[in-house]
Amino acid sequence: MIQTENVLFTIVMVGYFAAMILYFVFAATRKETLWKAAFGIQAGCLILHTAALVIRGIGAGRLPMTNQYEFATCFAWALCLVSLIFIHKYRFPALGIGAAPVIFLIIGYAAMQSREVRELMPALRSNWLAFHVSTAIISYGAFGVSFAVGIMFLLREKLKEGSYWDQHIPSLQKLDQIGYRSVSLGLLFLTFTILTGAIWAERAWGSYWSWDPKETWSLVTWIIYMVYLHLRLRRGWKGKAAAMFAVIGFICVIFTYIGVNTFLPGVHSYA
Amino acid sequence: MPFAIGLLSVLAIACALSSLVTQGQAYNWYVSKYGERTAAVIIALHADDAYHSGWFLALTGFLCLNLIGCSLVRLPGLIRRFRRMGDPDAMGEPTATEEGINKPESVFETLRMPSPTARKNGEGREELYSAKNRIGLWGAWICHIGILMLILGFALGQWTGKQETVYGVPGQTKLLGDTGLAVTIRDFTVSLREDDTVEQYTADITVTEQDTGRSEDAWISVNNPAKRFGWTFYQNSTGYASRVRVLKDGKDLQEEILCVGESLAVADKPDLIIHFQAFYPDYVMADSGPATRSGQMNHPAWLYLVAYQGQVLGMNALMEGEELTIDEYTVLFDQPRNYTLISAKRDLFTPLALAGGLVTMLGLMLALYVRPASLKAVKDGEAWTVYGRCEKGGVLFAEALRDAADAERKGKPEGKGEQGT
Numbered sequence: 001m002i003q004t005e006n007v008l009f010t011i012v013m014v015g016y017f018a019a020m021i022l023y024f025v026f027a028a029t030r031k032e033t034l035w036k037a038a039f040g041i042q043a044g045c046l047i048l049h050t051a052a053l054v055i056r057g058i059g060a061g062r063l064p065m066t067n068q069y070e071f072a073t074c075f076a077w078a079l080c081l082v083s084l085i086f087i088h089k090y091r092f093p094a095l096g097i098g099a100a101p102v103i104f105l106i107i108g109y110a111a112m113q114s115r116e117v118r119e120l121m122p123a124l125r126s127n128w129l130a131f132h133v134s135t136a137i138i139s140y141g142a143f144g145v146s147f148a149v150g151i152m153f154l155l156r157e158k159l160k161e162g163s164y165w166d167q168h169i170p171s172l173q174k175l176d177q178i179g180y181r182s183v184s185l186g187l188l189f190l191t192f193t194i195l196t197g198a199i200w201a202e203r204a205w206g207s208y209w210s211w212d213p214k215e216t217w218s219l220v221t222w223i224i225y226m227v228y229l230h231l232r233l234r235r236g237w238k239g240k241a242a243a244m245f246a247v248i249g250f251i252c253v254i255f256t257y258i259g260v261n262t263f264l265p266g267v268h269s270y271a
Numbered sequence: 272m273p274f275a276i277g278l279l280s281v282l283a284i285a286c287a288l289s290s291l292v293t294q295g296q297a298y299n300w301y302v303s304k305y306g307e308r309t310a311a312v313i314i315a316l317h318a319d320d321a322y323h324s325g326w327f328l329a330l331t332g333f334l335c336l337n338l339i340g341c342s343l344v345r346l347p348g349l350i351r352r353f354r355r356m357g358d359p360d361a362m363g364e365p366t367a368t369e370e371g372i373n374k375p376e377s378v379f380e381t382l383r384m385p386s387p388t389a390r391k392n393g394e395g396r397e398e399l400y401s402a403k404n405r406i407g408l409w410g411a412w413i414c415h416i417g418i419l420m421l422i423l424g425f426a427l428g429q430w431t432g433k434q435e436t437v438y439g440v441p442g443q444t445k446l447l448g449d450t451g452l453a454v455t456i457r458d459f460t461v462s463l464r465e466d467d468t469v470e471q472y473t474a475d476i477t478v479t480e481q482d483t484g485r486s487e488d489a490w491i492s493v494n495n496p497a498k499r500f501g502w503t504f505y506q507n508s509t510g511y512a513s514r515v516r517v518l519k520d521g522k523d524l525q526e527e528i529l530c531v532g533e534s535l536a537v538a539d540k541p542d543l544i545i546h547f548q549a550f551y552p553d554y555v556m557a558d559s560g561p562a563t564r565s566g567q568m569n570h571p572a573w574l575y576l577v578a579y580q581g582q583v584l585g586m587n588a589l590m591e592g593e594e595l596t597i598d599e600y601t602v603l604f605d606q607p608r609n610y611t612l613i614s615a616k617r618d619l620f621t622p623l624a625l626a627g628g629l630v631t632m633l634g635l636m637l638a639l640y641v642r643p644a645s646l647k648a649v650k651d652g653e654a655w656t657v658y659g660r661c662e663k664g665g666v667l668f669a670e671a672l673r674d675a676a677d678a679e680r681k682g683k684p685e686g687k688g689e690q691g692t
Contacts, residue, residue, distance in 0.1 A: 173666045191635055198625075206434070226279055
């Protein structure tokens with residue numbers, strides 16, 4: 001079973017890489033078929049990726065979200081899912097140009113981690129695990145999309161009005177709104193993640209908040225996006241400034257995920 | 272608003288920087304890790320206990336004041352805006368306008384607006400109006416209240432809450448601090464899987480109220496605490512314990528159960544200390560020093576340290592059956608077992624913090640996902656002009672209105688685009 005998962009994982013990684021290249025070639029050559037092919041490959045990879053996760057879950061007898069490899073591959077899965085939804089919902093194919101490299105980097109990070117299936121330590125044997133980690137995955141995926149939208153905003157600013165890209169990249173105003181919506185999705189799920197984590201910690205250790213580095217950085221990320229929301233209410237802070245803030249926010253998300261595990265170990269060291 | 276943004280930014284930076292400094296260590300620890308000058312700065316700024324320091328509490332206090340002020344100042348305007356949304360004459364500047372509509376009802380339907388009310392406006396023209404998601408206006412305000420409750424619940428819990436720990440092996444009874452409760456550990460089980468990893472730690476305890484003599488039993492395991500006499504008991508952690516016997520001239524002198532890290536003072540020579548340093552159930556001498564191959568009691572070894580009048584006399588490992596002899600004294604380690612560490616907590620304000628978290632969540636959902644919108648159609652000759660106003664996400668709402676209007680002009684009942692704004 002694990003071998004099947006490994007094969008699927010490799011196919012998915014190659015597929016995400018191919019989609020990224022196709023998006024780049026589309027950006028360079030402007031051939032419509034390329035982004036459609038990239039979108040199709042991504043959608044196909046998402047199905048295979050889902051199958052890989054399900055197989056791993058069945059093999060492990062639990063949700064596959066408990067170590068660095070599993071979280072990273074789920075993160076890439078969520079980023080792919082949310083980006084495809086946003087591309088479809090907002091008719092925004094060029095979003096893939098920003099999102100596909102992030103998906104590939106995250107799945108690449110997953111590939112570098114140990115894929116060994118380990119039994120859960122007692123503290124992780126809780127029903128709260130499913131709520132806490134799955135909401136974190138969706139949250140990170142949505143913030144990844146807001147990062148990609150922010151990048152597209154900054155690129156769109158450099159393009160002239162009436163160019164070819166008008167039909168593939170929404171107006172700056174709409175991009176700003178899409179970025180806001182992806183941050184909204186991420187923030188809502190991050191709040192849910194923090195809340196479920198606190199409830200779980202209360203049951204496991206009798207302390208719902210203990211300033212563990214991961215907790216602290218989740219709070220820092222939450223505050224950064226709260227500042228983003230407040231800044232948007234002020235004149236002159238929508239648009240470019242908001243896009244840059246979304247980019248900075250995602251860098252903070254990545255630090256919370258990878259940096260904290262690497263440099264600031266705590267009770268989340270296994271994730 | 273600028274104050275709130277500045278305060279949030281400072282809080283984020285303070286939290287981030289504080290997370291980089293290991294909390295709760297002694298001055299010497301910081302000196303050895305960062306050097307004398309940096310250690311002095313850390314202590315001076317209370318960065319060694321940043322989250323309980325005066326400056327951090329002051330920042331949090333300012334945030335609370337800001338939240339209270341913001342909530343109070345905005346409340347009257349919010350009530351006015353909420354009321355105004357139901358009044359077609361007070362609709363305000365439209366976000367988007369579409370002209371030349373024949374059947375405005377289909378636009379209302381496509382945008383999932385409630386059934387419009389018809390009336391004649393001040394100019395005597397026919398008018399349709401409806402508003403939806405007015406509750407969304409309250410999102411940010413509710414979110415602020417939730418955060419306030421959360422901080423208040425946490426602060427009161429830290430201030431008034433109590434936490435105690437007891438540890439021991441089955442058969443022992445320990446007092447739970449000065450709570451008036453005693454905990455008897457009746458049984459403690461470490462369930463291992465086939466691969467030797469720990470599946471669960473379970474303790475069977477009895478809690479006794481000393482004043483009344485009332486007792487209640489409880490099973491606790493990791494993630495499954497139990498509440499007794501207003502206290503919540505948690506299976507916190509475990510470690511190794513052992514029986515230690517001291518013989519003098521071959522005769523029993525004393526016997527105690529020691530947990531790893533504990534010491535025993537010899538009964539008739541209190542300056543002589545036996546310290547139980549570590550225990551290895553399946554002892555092996557690795558390159559890095561003593562280690563254990565597994566959690567099974569295959570080859571137990573006890574690491575001890577002997578001190579006399581504060582001077583360390585020696586440190587070594589004893590295998591099963593081996594004795595330690597110091598002059599006329601003989602020390603024996605045997606009957607290794609797991610001890611359990613149980614923590615107990617009493618915090619009356621945890622429910623307030625939890626309610627605060629849920630209210631924050633509700634506020635965010637309303638603020639981010641319930642978008643208040645109003646739609647007004649005014650008959651302009653034979654055709655209608657539709658005015659739409661959305662309090663949040665105006666561009667996407669305008670696009671949805673345009674799509675709905677286009678669909679109506681083409682005679683289709685439903686338009687593409689975002690319908691749920």
